[in-house]
Amino acid sequence: xxxxxxxxxxxxxxAMRLLARREHSRLELDLKLRQRKVEAVTxxxxxxxFEANNWLSDERFADVFSRQRFDLGYGPVKIxxxxxxxxxxxxxxxxxxxxxREWIEAAIRVRDRRFGLADIRGDWDExxxxxxxxxxxxxxxxHIESALEAVSTE
Numbered sequence: 292x293x294x295x296x297x298x299x300x301x302x303x304x305x306a307m308r309l310l311a312r313r314e315h316s317r318l319e320l321d322l323k324l325r326q327r328k329v330e331a332v333t334x335x336x337x338x339x340x341f342e343a344n345n346w347l348s349d350e351r352f353a354d355v356f357s358r359q360r361f362d363l364g365y366g367p368v369k370i371x372x373x374x375x376x377x378x379x380x381x382x383x384x385x386x387x388x389x390x391x392r393e394w395i396e397a398a399i400r401v402r403d404r405r406f407g408l409a410d411i412r413g414d415w416d417e418x419x420x421x422x423x424x425x426x427x428x429x430x431x432x433x434h435i436e437s438a439l440e441a442v443s444t445e
Contacts, residue, residue, distance in 0.1 A: 302329045302337045310341075314352040317342070318378025354383040361386075364401040367394060369429020391433065398430045398438035408443035 305327055306320055315323070317338055324334045341347035353374055360370045367389070371382055402408065402421060411417045418439055425435045 298329065298333050299337060302327075302333050303340075305329070306337055306341060307346075310346060314355045315347070316349050316352045316356075316377040316379055317347060320347065349379055350383065352377070353379045353381075354385070357383055357386050361397065364397065364404070364428060366398065366425070366428050366430030366434060368431060372429070394430065394434045395437040398425055398428075398434045399441045401425065401428060401430075402438045402441070403443075408441050410442045411439065 302324055305324060309315055309320060309323055320338060320341075321334055324337075325331070338347060356377070356379075357370050357374060360373065365373075367386065370386065374382060399408070402425060405424065406421055411421065422435050422439055425438060426432075430438070
């Protein structure tokens with residue numbers, strides 16, 4: 292007769308495999324373990340153990356995730372919304388302390404990469420198209436307005 296594997300060991304192994312690939316928030320790991328039909332009590336016990344050993348950290352996840360999204364050209368509105376979807380209620384310190392000027396510069400880089408920095412001040416259709424793109428990327432309206440006014444100096 293085959294020996295039944297301990298549910299906690301099974302949950303630990305699954306969680307460790309997931310964390311080996313990338314950082315996860317506690318909520319993400321909880322959901323993924325539930326999808327694997329692990330009982331809620333077992334999940335909570337394993338996740339508490341992982342947090343005690345610092346293998347699981349919502350703060351570390353939030354920092355890594357938000358920096359990756361920033362590097363991909365996403366704005367603060369989208370980054371904060373995505374963190375909240377993953378169970379993170381307070382954004383990392385670096386995100387909160389990023390200035391409007393830094394967000395505007397990021398929006399200009401995204402616009403330049405996607406559309407170039409042509410003068411579109413008189414072209415309302417193009418201005419609307421580019422503005423909607425930046426809004427979908429999660430930039431605030433003042434960041435978008437400043438980015439749309441930027442013109443290439445070359």
